[in-house]
Amino acid sequence: MTRLGLVFLGMVLLFLYTPILVLMAMGFNASPLYELPFEFSTRWYSDLMGNESLLTAGFNSIVLALITSVLATAIGTLAALALSRRHFRGRSLLQLLLLPPIAIPWLITGTAMLIFFFWTGIGRGMHALVIGHVALAVPYVVLVVGTGLQTVRADLEEAAMSLGSTPIHAFFAITLPLLFPSILGAALFAFAVSLDQFVVSYFLSSPGYVTLPVQIYSAIRKGFTPEINAISTLLLLGSMTVILIFARFARPGAPK
Amino acid sequence: MNAQVNAPATAPVTHVAIQSVAKRFGTVPVLSDITTSFAPGSFTSLLGPSGSGKTTLLRIVAGFVTPDEGRVTIGARDVTDVPVWGRNIGMMFQSYALFPHMSVARNVAFGLERRGIRGAEAARAVGQALEMVRLTGFGDRMPKQLSGGQQQRVALARALVIKPSVLLLDEPLSALDRRLRQEMQVELLRIQRETGLTTIFVTHDQEEALTLSDRIAILDKGRIVQAGRPADIYERPETRFAAEFLGDSNFLSGTVSQGAVRLGDGTVVQTAHPLPAEGSPVTLAIRPEKMAVTESAANLLTARIVTVIYAGPVLSYLLETRDGTKLKLFLANRDGTVLPEGETISLGWSPDHAIPVAD
Numbered sequence: 332m333t334r335l336g337l338v339f340l341g342m343v344l345l346f347l348y349t350p351i352l353v354l355m356a357m358g359f360n361a362s363p364l365y366e367l368p369f370e371f372s373t374r375w376y377s378d379l380m381g382n383e384s385l386l387t388a389g390f391n392s393i394v395l396a397l398i399t400s401v402l403a404t405a406i407g408t409l410a411a412l413a414l415s416r417r418h419f420r421g422r423s424l425l426q427l428l429l430l431p432p433i434a435i436p437w438l439i440t441g442t443a444m445l446i447f448f449f450w451t452g453i454g455r456g457m458h459a460l461v462i463g464h465v466a467l468a469v470p471y472v473v474l475v476v477g478t479g480l481q482t483v484r485a486d487l488e489e490a491a492m493s494l495g496s497t498p499i500h501a502f503f504a505i506t507l508p509l510l511f512p513s514i515l516g517a518a519l520f521a522f523a524v525s526l527d528q529f530v531v532s533y534f535l536s537s538p539g540y541v542t543l544p545v546q547i548y549s550a551i552r553k554g555f556t557p558e559i560n561a562i563s564t565l566l567l568l569g570s571m572t573v574i575l576i577f578a579r580f581a582r583p584g585a586p587k
Numbered sequence: 588m589n590a591q592v593n594a595p596a597t598a599p600v601t602h603v604a605i606q607s608v609a610k611r612f613g614t615v616p617v618l619s620d621i622t623t624s625f626a627p628g629s630f631t632s633l634l635g636p637s638g639s640g641k642t643t644l645l646r647i648v649a650g651f652v653t654p655d656e657g658r659v660t661i662g663a664r665d666v667t668d669v670p671v672w673g674r675n676i677g678m679m680f681q682s683y684a685l686f687p688h689m690s691v692a693r694n695v696a697f698g699l700e701r702r703g704i705r706g707a708e709a710a711r712a713v714g715q716a717l718e719m720v721r722l723t724g725f726g727d728r729m730p731k732q733l734s735g736g737q738q739q740r741v742a743l744a745r746a747l748v749i750k751p752s753v754l755l756l757d758e759p760l761s762a763l764d765r766r767l768r769q770e771m772q773v774e775l776l777r778i779q780r781e782t783g784l785t786t787i788f789v790t791h792d793q794e795e796a797l798t799l800s801d802r803i804a805i806l807d808k809g810r811i812v813q814a815g816r817p818a819d820i821y822e823r824p825e826t827r828f829a830a831e832f833l834g835d836s837n838f839l840s841g842t843v844s845q846g847a848v849r850l851g852d853g854t855v856v857q858t859a860h861p862l863p864a865e866g867s868p869v870t871l872a873i874r875p876e877k878m879a880v881t882e883s884a885a886n887l888l889t890a891r892i893v894t895v896i897y898a899g900p901v902l903s904y905l906l907e908t909r910d911g912t913k914l915k916l917f918l919a920n921r922d923g924t925v926l927p928e929g930e931t932i933s934l935g936w937s938p939d940h941a942i943p944v945a946d
Contacts, residue, residue, distance in 0.1 A: 489651060490684035492671040494749060495701030504697075508688050 358560035388546030399525035407472025468521035479513025600627040608657030632796035635806035677751030692726035698749035716748035875915035884935025
């Protein structure tokens, strides 16, 4: 059984990482047509430095992901706290409504958002992307933080209050530190949801404000150049570093 | 906000009073018209089944629950509208509720910090509190590294170090195994006596209530059905519920007839206690250990032994009378003799031990 499991795990890793490794390698191959033999070159990286539109799109993507991450984490954490610690009318309904968006295909969500934003006059562009991405990311944050909250007993805050803490102090001294790994995990999740997002971004971006996946998509339509491999490699290394640092220091779910 | 919870130099001897307190959750009444008081330095158990309102009553004293009606006073202060953090209470929770991200010393110092006590003074107080619960040298450990019993002691030290006006215990021992629990009961009593703190203890465990308290209040369906010294309640229960919840009891139902009680099968039972009016229905409670196997007593009843439970020091017999009434009999295991199942025996008891109870 264990051996079979290892074989499966090996295959999963193989199929996940091989294409990525090939993509990274081809970014350093001199041939624009992915021809072998491999000839090392940094040509595509220097080309990339001159490719204004790809660089701008990459920068846009990172800024958008950061904004989304901060907003969605703040909103989602507050929502998770309210859903698990407060009793109010419609609580179970709200909780129920949070989950379906995760299962709705992004194409449908994107179309719906585009129609709605057009109809309400919100339109397209960066502000529309921020609203759309935050809306997409909030359910994930609520899920991650909500799960983390289950490991933080409510009577800890009561104990703090019995010792003289106001509710606000009890929250900052007890619940927040215990919840921190979950909140950090949720923030990364939100960051990833935004950075990965193509479909919704495609609908909501305006000609003047494009994210990297959208830019890559239109670049591919015009003709594939290994500059795309280069920027993808940079992006990949960046996000993997963040995730690995998080995994090393925070260990999601487990209080330190 | 620290000014109002400054810890006094010594633990004050505080009187706690509850006056006409009522609480409902939605439309469900949880507590109705509770009036009781807790004498300075006393150890009172609130005893009752789950849903009796005992925990809500404790949480009203703590300030976690605001009563719909009535007043709560701690010492000379009416605290009904004072929030938890202004009441200077020491509370122990069922789950210990130690802060998992803080060391033992920081847990204990938490309440001191809230009172503006830091540095050497706080360290000294923490040391004393840990010494009192016999955990000297454990200050640097994390809660996770401690056993259940040790965590319990830390929780107690944390509640005591702030010199609270009143100590509130919410079933703090129920998560411990039997032996540890008995050890902690002894510790708790010792510390309560040493500190002289007015203590209110919530439990559903009658044995624990009997062992620890100098006063028990029995709650049922949101009312205090009887309150008093443990021995008084045990020897003289006023209601069937009290007789059943504190200790075991046999019940015989009949009607009052010529100063005695006539049972359904015609047997007449004498009681030394006042009875209701002639002809009215009445229930008598008789403790199983106050019955004996005898043929010469003021009250006699024959019954068949259905089951024998050999519990070591005590033998419990489950009996059935001819009309199907089930009875219990506890006999001290003096010489190892066990009466056989199926045998019919004659039970006797004194009129003193037949206590009329309200249903």
